[in-house]
Amino acid sequence: MRLTEHPILDFSERRGRKVTIHFEGQPVEAYEGETIAMALHAAGIRVLSHSAEKHRPRGLFCAIGKCSSCLVKVNGVPNVRSCITLVEEGMKVEMQRGKETLPKGAKPPAWKDAPRYKADVVVIGGGPAGLMAAIHAADAGASVILIDENPMLGGQLVKQTHKFFGKREQFAGVRGVKIAEILGEEVKKRGNIEVFLETSAVGVFHEGEEKLVAAVRKNKELLEFLGKTLVVATGAMEKMIPFENNDLPGIYGAGAIQTLMNTYGVKPGDRVLIVGAGNVGLILAYQLIQAGVEVKAIVEAMPKVGGYFVHAAKVRRLGVPILTRHTILRAEGKDRVERAVIAQLDENWRPVPGTEKVFEVDTIALAVGLRPSIELLHQAGCQVKFVRELSGHVAVRDGRMETTVQGIFVAGDSAGIEEATTAMLEGKIAGIAAALKAGAASPEWLAEIEKAQRDLLEFRSGPFGRHVLEGIKKVLVGVDGYA
Amino acid sequence: MPDVPSYLRRGYITPEELFGMIPKPSEERLRAKPVAVPECPQEIPCAPCREVCPTGAINMPTPNDLPIVDYEKCVGCSLCVQICPGLAFFMVHYVGDKARITMPHELLPVPKRGDEVVLLNRMGEPVGTGRVILVIPREKSMGDTAVVTVEVPIELAWEVRAIRVPGGKRND
Numbered sequence: 001m002r003l004t005e006h007p008i009l010d011f012s013e014r015r016g017r018k019v020t021i022h023f024e025g026q027p028v029e030a031y032e033g034e035t036i037a038m039a040l041h042a043a044g045i046r047v048l049s050h051s052a053e054k055h056r057p058r059g060l061f062c063a064i065g066k067c068s069s070c071l072v073k074v075n076g077v078p079n080v081r082s083c084i085t086l087v088e089e090g091m092k093v094e095m096q097r098g099k100e101t102l103p104k105g106a107k108p109p110a111w112k113d114a115p116r117y118k119a120d121v122v123v124i125g126g127g128p129a130g131l132m133a134a135i136h137a138a139d140a141g142a143s144v145i146l147i148d149e150n151p152m153l154g155g156q157l158v159k160q161t162h163k164f165f166g167k168r169e170q171f172a173g174v175r176g177v178k179i180a181e182i183l184g185e186e187v188k189k190r191g192n193i194e195v196f197l198e199t200s201a202v203g204v205f206h207e208g209e210e211k212l213v214a215a216v217r218k219n220k221e222l223l224e225f226l227g228k229t230l231v232v233a234t235g236a237m238e239k240m241i242p243f244e245n246n247d248l249p250g251i252y253g254a255g256a257i258q259t260l261m262n263t264y265g266v267k268p269g270d271r272v273l274i275v276g277a278g279n280v281g282l283i284l285a286y287q288l289i290q291a292g293v294e295v296k297a298i299v300e301a302m303p304k305v306g307g308y309f310v311h312a313a314k315v316r317r318l319g320v321p322i323l324t325r326h327t328i329l330r331a332e333g334k335d336r337v338e339r340a341v342i343a344q345l346d347e348n349w350r351p352v353p354g355t356e357k358v359f360e361v362d363t364i365a366l367a368v369g370l371r372p373s374i375e376l377l378h379q380a381g382c383q384v385k386f387v388r389e390l391s392g393h394v395a396v397r398d399g400r401m402e403t404t405v406q407g408i409f410v411a412g413d414s415a416g417i418e419e420a421t422t423a424m425l426e427g428k429i430a431g432i433a434a435a436l437k438a439g440a441a442s443p444e445w446l447a448e449i450e451k452a453q454r455d456l457l458e459f460r461s462g463p464f465g466r467h468v469l470e471g472i473k474k475v476l477v478g479v480d481g482y483a
Numbered sequence: 484m485p486d487v488p489s490y491l492r493r494g495y496i497t498p499e500e501l502f503g504m505i506p507k508p509s510e511e512r513l514r515a516k517p518v519a520v521p522e523c524p525q526e527i528p529c530a531p532c533r534e535v536c537p538t539g540a541i542n543m544p545t546p547n548d549l550p551i552v553d554y555e556k557c558v559g560c561s562l563c564v565q566i567c568p569g570l571a572f573f574m575v576h577y578v579g580d581k582a583r584i585t586m587p588h589e590l591l592p593v594p595k596r597g598d599e600v601v602l603l604n605r606m607g608e609p610v611g612t613g614r615v616i617l618v619i620p621r622e623k624s625m626g627d628t629a630v631v632t633v634e635v636p637i638e639l640a641w642e643v644r645a646i647r648v649p650g651g652k653r654n655d
Contacts, residue, residue, distance in 0.1 A: 007591045007621075163568035163626065165529040167546055173531040173566045173626050277494070290590060304491040309525045310569030312494035317645040318590075319607025322494035421528075462526040462547030 001042050003265040007290050008161045008175065011265035019089040028093075035151065036082035036093055037063065037070050038264040046249040046336050048072050048082060052098030057335045059249030063256035064156075065149050065200070066237035066373065069247075071096045076103040080219060083259075084198070086151050114214075114222040117194065119145040120438040121431070122213055122227030124201045124376065127155020128420045129412025130233035131183040132427030133434065134193050136448070137231070140432050140441035144193045145225050147215055149200040153187065154180030155235055157420060159258035161290065162283050165308075166421040166459060176420060177262070199223060204230065204380035204408070211380075211407060228438035229407040231430045232377050233423075236370035236391075236413035241275070244330030250337030254284045254367035261291045269363030273340045274298040275328050279307035281367030285315040296359045299326040299342050301349065308464075329356065331364055340364050370417045377414070381405050389471025390416030398478040400433035400449060401426055409434045416475075418468055422459055428452045488524075495605040496524060498641040508554045510577070513640075517559030517576035517585060521550045522644075523569060532563040532572060535625060561585055565619065566626030574632075575640055582640035583616060585632040593629050594618060594648045601647040602635055610642055611635065 003011055016032030023040060030039030037060050040048065047057040048070050061069035065084035074080040075092050078100030082093070121137040123130045126148030134146040152158060160176020171179050187193050196217065203214040211230040215223045238253030240246065250269065252260075254276070260266045272288055274281045277300035285295045295315070303325050305312040312322060325345050332339040344355035371392035378384050382403040383396040395403045395410045402409050411430035412423035429452045435441035460469050490496040501522060508518045519540070521532065530546040540556035541563065543549070550563075564572040564585055574585035594600055598615045617632035624630055635643050 005591055007589050007593075163566075163628070165527060165568050167530050168534045172529060173535075173568055175627060178627075292591075304487045305494050308527050308569060309491060309494075309496070310523060310527070310571040312491075313496065313522065313605065313644075314570045316494040317603055317605050317607050319603070324492050458546065459528045461545065462528050464526075465528060465547075 001044055001267050003261060003267055003291055006265070009177070009262060009265065014265070019087055021087050021091040021093055023093045024095060030087040032087065033151075034087060034264050036072065036074070036080075036085050036087055036091070038260065038266050039087050040082070040093070041260055041268070042264075042266045047095065048249070049096035050098065051247070055098070056247055057249055058247055059336070060252060060256055062238050062253045063259040073100055077219075078102065084150050085219065086198070114224045116224040116226060117145055118226045119143040119194065120228050120440040121145075121231060121434045122211065122225045122229075123147070123231045123233060123431070124213065125155065125233035125235055125412070125414070126150070126153040126195070126197075127233060127235050127412060127423065128157055128179070128183070129414075129423040129427035129430070130155065130231065131187060132424045133231040133233055133409075133411055133431030135183065135186050135190065136428045136431035137435040138190045138192045140435035140445045142192070142435035142438055142440035145196065145227065146187065146193055147196040147199045147201060147213070147225065149198065151198050153184045153195065153197070156255060157183070159255070159262035160420070161262055161287055164421060165419070170421050170424065170455065170459075172421075179420075196223070201376055204376050209407070228440075229409065229434040231409045231411060231427075231434050232414055233410070233412045233427060233430070234373040234376060234414045236372050236417055238366065239369040239371055240366065241368050243328050245333070246331065248331050248333055248337050249335065250333070250362055251331060251364045251366065254280045254365045257284060257363070257365050258287060261293075262287060267291060267293060269361070270294060271296055271359075271361040272363040272365055273328070273342070273359050273361045274365045274367055276300060276367035276369070277302070277305045277307060277312065277322055277324065278367060278369065279311055281365070282307045282311035282315060284365055284367055285320050286311070286318075289315070289318055289320070295320045296361055297321045297323055297342075299328060300324045301327045301345055327351065328364070337362055337364055370413060372414045372416060374414055377403060377408070377410060380408055382408060382410075385475055387416065387471045387474050389467050390475070392417070394475055396475045396477055399453060399476065401430035402433060402437070404477070407437055416468065416471060419459075422456060425452045425456045425459070490524065496522060497605075500524070505549070505551060506554075508575070512554050513575060513577040517561070517574040517583065518554050519552050519557050519559065519561070519563050519572055519574050521552060521563070521567075521572050523550055523571045527569075529568060531566045531568060531626070535562045535566045537562065561619070561630055562625050564630050565624040565628055570628070573644065577637060577640065578634075580637050581634045582637045583632050583634050584640065584643050585617075585630055586644060586646070587628045588631040588646065589628055590648075592648050592650065593620065594631060594646070598648065600633060601649065602633065602639060602643040603645040603647060604642045605644050607645065609647070610639055613643070613646070
């Protein structure tokens with residue numbers, strides 16, 4: 001189940017020292033640097049918990065810490081997200097069964113003040129938007145704290161093996177994994193950026209004129225970050241669609257499959273059905289083939305491919321059928337996916353009786369869209385609005401990505417679902433604007449903001465971007481002549 | 484949605500559809516030397532092909548425009564095939580009763596010069612066999628993508644767009 005050969009990635013260099021963890025009492029081989037969920041998958045273990053009510057088996061779904069599908073008990077402590085918690089030698093992992101309680105005799109930690117870290121700009125999220133925000137805020141003269149709940153920087157870039165679109169100065173023609181490396185190096189080079197990994201931001205508060213971020217490191221330690229300004233670049237989470245047995249282990253968000261095979265070199269399954277022919281579904285199909293996995297078909301409810309045609313063409317010519325106007329009816333299987341049943345849709349989006357087809361698959365990938373992660377922005381009091389074109393609720397903001405709460409900026413998918421390229425440009429704008437607002441940057445940096453705004457407009461000037469621009473108009477306040 | 488182009492319904496484009504949108508290189512030009520033909524029918528924000536082209540043969544006023552190749556300026560260097568993030572550029576060259584198709588190849592195994600490979604059309608159907616006559620490995624490619632040139636029967640020049648390389652180790 002571990003990949004040894006790959007046309008793009010070399011896992012031999014990435015895997016750390018071998019360690020042994022225990023799952024339900026049985027030893028499982030793992031590598032340092034990988035998460036619990038990845039090690040369990042590599043060993044063929046897919047069922048990680050059972051639901052409280054009907055004891056239905058559940059497994060990994062998002063793989064980036066955004067859902068609660070993969071909770072396990074670690075060394076007696078329940079509700080640990082196995083997808084973002086790293087393995088440690090001798091760790092005891094148990095399946096979670098419904099609502100678990102803390103071990104008897106567990107004592108709350110003794111009261112003490114949380115350690116407090118200060119900077120001009122605090123950035124939440126180390127994906128393309130957050131990395132660019134941190135780098136540019138730092139270059140503009142600000143001290144920066146960058147926090148991310150995952151064990152590595154890069155956000156979703158770390159699993160993007162395809163080359164990016166756009167212009168070459170925006171990394172076009174470079175693979176996402178490489179961009180993650182480049183941006184990670186840039187962050188490391190800068191003495192005025194302090195990085196906190198495995199650190200989940202859980203709340204944003206106001207302390208005088210400053211922003212206080214409460215965060216938990218490694219599920220244990222409470223930390224406080226105080227910034228004059230704050231950039232929220234928390235990304236997005238995978239959408240789910242209703243169908244029978246959609247909670248069976250083996251049904252993953254598309255991103256989770258990318259995390260398994262591209263970040264950790266673990267084969268997600270042998271035969272896959274993909275639901276959704278947007279860019280994510282199409283790119284995923286190609287990456288699965290690269291990992292030696294058979295893609296049975298891509299089903300898409302729309303009458304056309306929603307992603308870029310070129311992505312569709314490259315999987316079609318490798319023999320993957322794309323069934324537009326089709327949807328998944330149900331998954332079948334006992335403890336894991338064994339089959340998927342699909343059907344054609346009529347003009348009213350209803351399944352056409354008699355058109356059912358059965359695919360013998362062990363994995364179903366849902367690539368049915370993302371929604372912005374706005375919880376922290378919402379909690380901080382930023383005005384939020386539902387905008388269909390941006391795929392969900394997003395924060396109202398101005399042309400410099402500042403929300404309706406002064407000093408809180410937003411960038412990337414948490415500002416509306418788009419591309420990593422636009423996320424990077426928005427991150428650049430938000431980072432510089434946050435540094436300016438914090439009083440750490442000189443006004444010449446305004447020119448850089450304007451350049452990034454022009455680049456964004458150019459990127460969004462085609463048919464795909466125009467749709468997004470319509471959405472942005474609905475959430476943009478306080479600026480003239482942007483859209 | 485009656486105005487959905489059929490290539491977006493199916494996920495592949497036919498030569499007829501393609502050459503309804505861009506000009507087809509002349510027979511004479513196809514015989515002279517390899518010529519780059521983009522299969523990129525959609526306005527997407529992307530311009531590395533134009534940026535990498537050493538002779539300025541790719542016309543694209545904004546990144547959202549379709550790449551239109553000036554076949555007379557194209558020298559057949561294959562840099563666009565190597566860099567295209569959409570893997571949508573191909574080169575075609577007529578030689579005798581054969582056509583040489585240059586295409587991106589991002590799968591394992593990477594074939595070697597002289598290998599016989601299965602030729603696939605735009606739907607992934609095998610349409611014959613052909614011989615690999617040139618491989619630019621990923622490490623030497625401008626765009627981090629290996630490029631393979633295969634020799635195919637000339638009547639398949641506008642059909643073959645991928646290859647399957649027999650053998651090679653697979654992941655278990």
